[in-house]
Amino acid sequence: MLNRLFGLLLICMWSGAAVAAPLRIAVAANFAPTLEKLAAHYATLGGVSPELVRGSSGKLYAQIRQGAPFDMFFSADIARPKALEESGFVIDGSRQDYARGRLVLWPVNKDGQRELAAFHYSRFAIANPRLAPYGRAAQDVLRHFKLEKAAAKRLVVGENIAQAYQFVHSKNADAGLLARAQMPPSSTDYWLISDDWHRPIRQQRVVLTRCDDIEAARAFLMFLQTDVAKQIIRNDGYQLPTLEGAE
Known part of the structure; x- marks a missing residue:
């Protein structure tokens, strides 16, 4: 059902429309190769492949606070997305887990x-x-x-x-x-390594308030909920999010 809704959303967005500028996504270094695979598959479905800027979560977080022109942020933790949300850099409701690292x-x-x-x-x-x-x-x-x-x-x-x-x-x-x-x-x-020996590596993403194309961001996030996207994430050695929510 979700796969069908995603397809319909893409049709509505791109049919007869001018080619949109790509989303600019800041992504933690560990998840960047996986997000590249996801972006490439997204392009085959008719979406515009995002432009990825990789780095440590800490450095990307600092750049966002200093006004870097990112639309979304895929962090390797929950603390920095939460701090950005509390400081008004994040669109309400967009902070969610996307993977758990090992x-x-x-x-x-x-x-x-x-x-x-x-x-x-x-x-x-x-x-x-x-x-x-x-x-x-x-x-x-x-x-x-x-x-x-x-x-x-x-x-x-x-x-x-x-x-x-x-x-x-x-x-x-x-x-x-x-x-x-x-x-x-x-x-x-x-x-x-056993998960019991370290704090959970919960990885969260957010849509930033400076995002110029909310519908494009929404479409990409919906794609990440499809079965094919989840399988790409699993195949790259991540666990899928639990039901813990944003926190």
Whole structure:
């Protein structure tokens, strides 16, 4: 039913109309590759593919507060969308969860828990806890294993989770606590971290009050509720939102 409504909405929006300017979406680095896939599929259905600006949630949040011309914001947390809402930057009712992230240790040889607890790494990558929700979750995991002191002088801190991944991928770090979504589908050399060891990585999106095309934003958000969009999100290693709402 939702897929049919989405199709009808696109027909109403684009039939006989001039080509609209693309939505400009600020997106957290971890979700940017997934949103690119979603945007590409959206274009095949007749929608205008959004323009994506990726970065750490913290930096994008600061840019929005300074007047950056974004229509929507896909954050990697709930705190920054909520703060923007409370400050009047967000259209009422648009703040909602869109995904829940998972954390992994990568790479691992055999026993991820034992390898992390031993912490024999000379360089270990995480995202910046002050800027990136995945970094805060990584910090929680290190605290769970009582590794704060052992890790303090060995951490290689990325501005966001994408940079943390690059540290490991380029061998500038031995391993790291990274996003499950960054692991290739065929990869098996990672260990999925228990959700019980860190605060939930609830990711929220908002439509910003400076958005010039509310109908276009509404159509894109409706597309994200279709079965095909949900499957793309799942395939990239995310969990779908629970019924917790915006909060």
